[in-house]
Amino acid sequence: MTSYAEFHHRSLHDRDAFWAEQARLVDWHKPFTQVCDHSRPPFARWFVGGTTNLCHNAVDRHVPTRGGQNALIFVSTETDQERVYSFAELHAEVQRMAAILRELGVKKGDRVLVYMPMIPEAAFAMLACVRIGALHSVVFGGFASVSLASRIDDAEPLVVVSADAGSRGGKVVPYKPLLDEAIQLSKHKPKKVLMVDRGLAPFARTAGRDEDFAPLREKHLAAQVPCEWVEATHPSYTLYTSGTTGKPKGVQRDTGGYAVALAASMKHIFLGQPGETYFSTSDIGWVVGHSYIVYGPLIAGMATIMYEGLPIRPDAAIWWSLVEKYKVTSMFSAPTAVRVLKKQDPAALKKHDVSSLRALFLAGEPLDEPTAKWIADALGRPIIDNYWQTETGWPILTICNGVEKLPSKFGSPGKPVYGYDVRLIDENTGQELTGASQKGVVAIEGPLPPGCMQTVWRDDERFVKTYWSSIPGRQIYSTFDWGIRDDDGYLFILGRTDDVINVAGHRLGTREIEESISSHPNVAEVAVVGVADPLKGQVAMAFAVLKDPGQADTPEKALKLEGAIMKVVDEQLGAVARPSRVRFVTVLPKTRSGKLLRRAIQAVCEGRDPGDLTTIEDPGALQQVKDLVGAR
Numbered sequence: 001m002t003s004y005a006e007f008h009h010r011s012l013h014d015r016d017a018f019w020a021e022q023a024r025l026v027d028w029h030k031p032f033t034q035v036c037d038h039s040r041p042p043f044a045r046w047f048v049g050g051t052t053n054l055c056h057n058a059v060d061r062h063v064p065t066r067g068g069q070n071a072l073i074f075v076s077t078e079t080d081q082e083r084v085y086s087f088a089e090l091h092a093e094v095q096r097m098a099a100i101l102r103e104l105g106v107k108k109g110d111r112v113l114v115y116m117p118m119i120p121e122a123a124f125a126m127l128a129c130v131r132i133g134a135l136h137s138v139v140f141g142g143f144a145s146v147s148l149a150s151r152i153d154d155a156e157p158l159v160v161v162s163a164d165a166g167s168r169g170g171k172v173v174p175y176k177p178l179l180d181e182a183i184q185l186s187k188h189k190p191k192k193v194l195m196v197d198r199g200l201a202p203f204a205r206t207a208g209r210d211e212d213f214a215p216l217r218e219k220h221l222a223a224q225v226p227c228e229w230v231e232a233t234h235p236s237y238t239l240y241t242s243g244t245t246g247k248p249k250g251v252q253r254d255t256g257g258y259a260v261a262l263a264a265s266m267k268h269i270f271l272g273q274p275g276e277t278y279f280s281t282s283d284i285g286w287v288v289g290h291s292y293i294v295y296g297p298l299i300a301g302m303a304t305i306m307y308e309g310l311p312i313r314p315d316a317a318i319w320w321s322l323v324e325k326y327k328v329t330s331m332f333s334a335p336t337a338v339r340v341l342k343k344q345d346p347a348a349l350k351k352h353d354v355s356s357l358r359a360l361f362l363a364g365e366p367l368d369e370p371t372a373k374w375i376a377d378a379l380g381r382p383i384i385d386n387y388w389q390t391e392t393g394w395p396i397l398t399i400c401n402g403v404e405k406l407p408s409k410f411g412s413p414g415k416p417v418y419g420y421d422v423r424l425i426d427e428n429t430g431q432e433l434t435g436a437s438q439k440g441v442v443a444i445e446g447p448l449p450p451g452c453m454q455t456v457w458r459d460d461e462r463f464v465k466t467y468w469s470s471i472p473g474r475q476i477y478s479t480f481d482w483g484i485r486d487d488d489g490y491l492f493i494l495g496r497t498d499d500v501i502n503v504a505g506h507r508l509g510t511r512e513i514e515e516s517i518s519s520h521p522n523v524a525e526v527a528v529v530g531v532a533d534p535l536k537g538q539v540a541m542a543f544a545v546l547k548d549p550g551q552a553d554t555p556e557k558a559l560k561l562e563g564a565i566m567k568v569v570d571e572q573l574g575a576v577a578r579p580s581r582v583r584f585v586t587v588l589p590k591t592r593s594g595k596l597l598r599r600a601i602q603a604v605c606e607g608r609d610p611g612d613l614t615t616i617e618d619p620g621a622l623q624q625v626k627d628l629v630g631a632r
């Protein structure tokens with residue numbers, strides 16, 4: 001067995017041979033002629049000349065050998081449904097969906113926006129898109145009309161696939177009115193809307209545009225739609241994520257590199273074997289859902305559980321009951337979910353046999369030591385932290401147990417994953433920090449390994465400018481996270497360097513929230529910061545300057561206005577983006593050149609020293625924030 005250090009070294013120094021070997025984990029229609037084309041950095045083209053198909057690798061190729069085995073296990077504790085699709089059944093469903101999309105006019109290269117709850121049809125839609133070479137763009141169901149409209153305008157989908165409603169905690173959450181409103185707001189108008197009617201919420205149909213899924217599925221019951229063999233570099237999807245500006249970025253992913261990266265990660269990181277069951281508790285609206293609910297497990301020939309519902313309903317044992325029932329071998333969740341469970345009855349974890357689990361993988365936000373210890377003790381199974389981003393599509397830092405069982409360290413996701421040339425860089429000088437315990441920006445030397453973003457959708461310039469030009473004097477990929485390294489080469493993540501916040505594992509841009517709050521007629525100016533929270537990791541906190549302060553001059557009036565502003569955010573962006581508080585101030589802390597001092601506001605909210613304030617325009621502004629949070 002090779003040591004992990006050798007494995008990682010080889011992935012960087014014998015890069016092409018390393019990845020050519022990993023590429024054998026997937027099927028190719030036409031073999032590639034070049035492993036990596038890095039002739040136009042920072043762009044990297046993987047497996048050039050090869051043709052393949054993501055849906056073929058996730059579904060079709062398993063049908064002859066394991067057609068009768070479980071592929072997709074849908075469990076909804078919201079609607080009390082449980083449906084299991086074998087690989088053969090999934091194959092049939094995906095072809096039906098593909099035939100419908102074709103009938104609606106979708107061709108290779110077209111975009112299909114998926115705005116759906118966690119139901120099987122969402123996975124069928126994703127797989128059907130890549131089957132015919134169309135790009136899916138999944139928008140998280142928790143986002144509301146304005147968020148959705150901006151994504152519609154950027155992706156310009158020919159078709160939107162949606163559903164009448166989702167459900168959360170037993171409460172029906174209608175989707176269609178939000179979608180209709182988003183299409184009203186957007187400049188681009190999708191030609192067709194394909195509606196899955198779950199019978200949860202009646203909805204209006206726009207004649208000529210809206211089509212019902214059920215009758216079309218009946219019509220195409222026997223559909224046979226072959227996979228379209230696409231270039232390895234053909235984009236498979238775009239997925240929007242927040243950054244420093246208010247405008248979300250469309251992360252564009254390829255086909256061949258993504259298939260190889262996921263297949264390799266299932267083997268080396270997630271320890272999955274064909275015929276076993278994988279359970280990721282994420283949502284298809286996020287990158288974890290793309291990589292480790294839909295594509296990764298299926299590419300590996302595993303069954304994947306798609307779960308609609310809360311972790312604590314009907315009780316806190318629900319997830320573990322599924323682990324027992326389906327003999328889940330790898331499970332993937334987020335620290336916030338574990339913290340939620342921790343507040344429940346500890347006996348819930350003892351009710352079920354979870355011995356099938358090889359490990360519980362946690363990602364998306366920092367894993368604090370008490371949470372890690374609690375779940376490790378309660379579960380009695382290994383807990384593996386992993387750090388990555390929407391942009392990379394698969395882990396950057398973790399422990400690759402499939403290669404070598406290295407020890408974990410509390411508070412650290414682990415070491416750089418094979419393929420990633422991770423560096424710590426001084427943000428001001430661009431110098432590399434090689435010593436232990438030096439804080440720097442976590443950066444990755446190009447080329448990014450297979451599976452990572454190709455570019456920003458339709459905006460190469462933004463890709464180069466945002467990710468590869470933020471560190472002076474170097475063309476190196478910035479993760480926009482702070483990190484330090486210890487003597488053993490383990491990295492620790494210390495939070496974002498930009499205006500992105502992480503609320504319950506959901507990545508949100510403070511600028512987007514600020515833009516939404518500013519649209520309230522009484523708001524002159526606003527600052528939103530992320531503040532540490534024991535349950536959610538961070539929460540958004542807003543400080544607003546009013547045009548008419550008289551509307552908040554009593555506690556009652558202030559509370560009413562605060563509620564009205566929160567409602568604006570709920571309606572425009574969705575409840576996920578709602579700040580935990582909106583407080584009113586007469587002036588915001590800014591530098592003399594007018595730059596908002598977000599980090600100082602954040603520090604004060606967290607009871608920390610705000611640091612160097614020599615450039616502040618009006619020290620009284622920060623005092624106002626201090627007084628407000630002190631009175632919390």
Ligand code: PRX
Pocket residue numbers: 241286287288362363364365366367385386387388389390391413479480481493495496502505506507
């Ligand atoms: O700040 C880091 C944090 O989440 C960001 C990426 O979020 P997203 O694009 O939604 O992708 C999540 C994929 C799992 C990162 O820039 N983050 C993610 N994982 C960890 C983390 N912070 C600390 N520890 C982690 N394991």
